[in-house]
Amino acid sequence: MTRTATLTFGDQTIELPVIEGSEGELGVDISQLRAKTGLITLDPGFGNTGACRSAITYIDGDKGILRYRGIPIEQLAENSNFAETAWLLIYGKLPSQEQLDTFSERLRFHAPLHESFKHHFEGFPVDAPPMATLSAMINTLSCFHPESPEPDEAEFFEEAARLISKVRTIAAYSYRRSMGLPYIYPAPHLHYVANFLHMMFSNPYEQHVASPEVVKALNLILMLHADHEQNCSTSTVRVVGSSKANLFASCAAGVSALWGPLHGGANVAVLEMLESIHRGGISAEQALAQAKDKSSGFRLMGFGHRVYKNFDPRAVILKKAADEVLGSLGVKDPLLDVARRLEQIALEDPYFVERKLYPNVDFYSGIIMRAMGIPTNMFTVIFAIGRMPGWIAHWKEQYDDQAGRIARPRQIYTGNTETDYVAIGKR
Ligand code: SDX
Numbered sequence: 001m002t003r004t005a006t007l008t009f010g011d012q013t014i015e016l017p018v019i020e021g022s023e024g025e026l027g028v029d030i031s032q033l034r035a036k037t038g039l040i041t042l043d044p045g046f047g048n049t050g051a052c053r054s055a056i057t058y059i060d061g062d063k064g065i066l067r068y069r070g071i072p073i074e075q076l077a078e079n080s081n082f083a084e085t086a087w088l089l090i091y092g093k094l095p096s097q098e099q100l101d102t103f104s105e106r107l108r109f110h111a112p113l114h115e116s117f118k119h120h121f122e123g124f125p126v127d128a129p130p131m132a133t134l135s136a137m138i139n140t141l142s143c144f145h146p147e148s149p150e151p152d153e154a155e156f157f158e159e160a161a162r163l164i165s166k167v168r169t170i171a172a173y174s175y176r177r178s179m180g181l182p183y184i185y186p187a188p189h190l191h192y193v194a195n196f197l198h199m200m201f202s203n204p205y206e207q208h209v210a211s212p213e214v215v216k217a218l219n220l221i222l223m224l225h226a227d228h229e230q231n232c233s234t235s236t237v238r239v240v241g242s243s244k245a246n247l248f249a250s251c252a253a254g255v256s257a258l259w260g261p262l263h264g265g266a267n268v269a270v271l272e273m274l275e276s277i278h279r280g281g282i283s284a285e286q287a288l289a290q291a292k293d294k295s296s297g298f299r300l301m302g303f304g305h306r307v308y309k310n311f312d313p314r315a316v317i318l319k320k321a322a323d324e325v326l327g328s329l330g331v332k333d334p335l336l337d338v339a340r341r342l343e344q345i346a347l348e349d350p351y352f353v354e355r356k357l358y359p360n361v362d363f364y365s366g367i368i369m370r371a372m373g374i375p376t377n378m379f380t381v382i383f384a385i386g387r388m389p390g391w392i393a394h395w396k397e398q399y400d401d402q403a404g405r406i407a408r409p410r411q412i413y414t415g416n417t418e419t420d421y422v423a424i425g426k427r
Pocket of ligand 1: 045227231232261262263264266291292298300301303306355357360361362
């Protein structure tokens with residue numbers, strides 16, 4: 001028995017089906033609303049609007065729950081690694097040893113870039129924003145690896161492995177270019193994260209061997225960023241993919257959306273905020289006061305979330321990891337103390353308590369990346385590397401939906417009614 005919602009407008013009453021998700025979430029299916037009533041809905045920012053059914057990631061914002069394909073993020077953080085988590089998100093279950101070995105081998109195989117990519121990197125200014133380079137170079141992959149507009153399963157698998165592998169190489173090369181350092185080829189004997197750190201920090205005369213603690217910490221950061229249901233950048237990937245744009249083009253668009261300081265760019269903004277407080281630009285209390293003053297235009301970066309009205313479970317894990325990683329690396333970072341202080345006074349402040357504003361994934365991640373020697377302007381690039389499997393999983397889920405349609409929202413027009421053209425001499 002399908003439950004319905006009754007809508008009465010004027011002399012018309014219609015019943016709209018109510019859809020129930022596997023965790024009991026309810027949604028009113030309005031796909032026939034305009035056809036039946038001529039009405040559309042209006043929901044700027046889509047805070048009340050579901051764009052799709054999805055089986056990839058579940059978030060309960062009130063309880064602070066995050067699960068990838070049903071597995072709690074805490075268990076994955078404790079037991080898994082980035083390659084295995086990527087497979088889980090894309091294919092819906094944990095890989096067998098054979099599947100994981102095959103996937104790892106394809107990630108190793110696809111790590112190198114076509115030599116001509118170097119000419120593209122050389123064409124960018126050395127201070128080009130890394131997210132601009134990343135988005136451009138992911139699109140450029142389409143030029144070197146023309147994708148089938150309708151990939152079959154085998155083609156999709158290779159495209160997914162190619163993108164997850166090469167995004168890492170592109171990121172490392174853009175960093176090396178920005179530092180005036182030679183590009184470092186991927187080392188086929190290294191696993192995903194160790195290979196990335198090798199490409200970032202080795203030199204032709206000396207291989208950088210990342211410590212197990214750093215490899216473990218970066219695996220954790222990438223896993224925690226791997227997916228987050230219908231966030232801004234993932235929704236962007238779905239919208240672009242809905243026009244049958246290929247995987248590279250869709251994920252390049254996701255990079256652009258992630259760049260914004262309200263989204264993935266927040267991890268850079270958090271470090272800048274913490275550094276400003278530490279340098280004495282402003283005190284933690286002043287930062288909080290500014291964040292509460294709407295006229296300041298300042299927000300407490302790394303705080304608040306559209307969905308979480310409780311602790312972001314990723315922030316809880318990262319806060320704990322920050323201690324462990326900095327301790328294992330023997331790094332004492334005063335910004336960690338500033339972050340802790342800021343969190344403490346914010347969580348005691350009525351403004352934040354009333355609005356249920358808690359630290360999100362971006363609040364502590366930058367402190368850990370900084371301790372690893374990753375430059376601040378690469379933080380959002382690391383976020384993009386982590387989010388790539390989630391974008392790919394959502395692109396595929398939509399691609400496989402036979403009933404899928406091109407994304408094309410409506411609007412409420414508020415502009416001029418019909419107006420005649422006036423020749424310039426009479427204006
Ligand atoms: C990510 O969607 C995802 O899943 C994203 C992400 C993912 O994994 O993909 O989780 C990653 O993007 C995390 C968020 C990173 N961004 C930041 O840390 C930037 C700072 N945060 C805010 O800008 C804000 O909290 C957002 C953008 C995250 C959420 O914005 P919403 O849902 O549109 O919330 P809102 O602007 O409607 O805020 C509600 C109220 C407002 O006050 P009132 O008008 O009710 O008086 O809370 C206030 C806001 O002014 N508020 C803040 C605040 N965040 C919200 N006030 C001060 N500082 C903040 N950080």
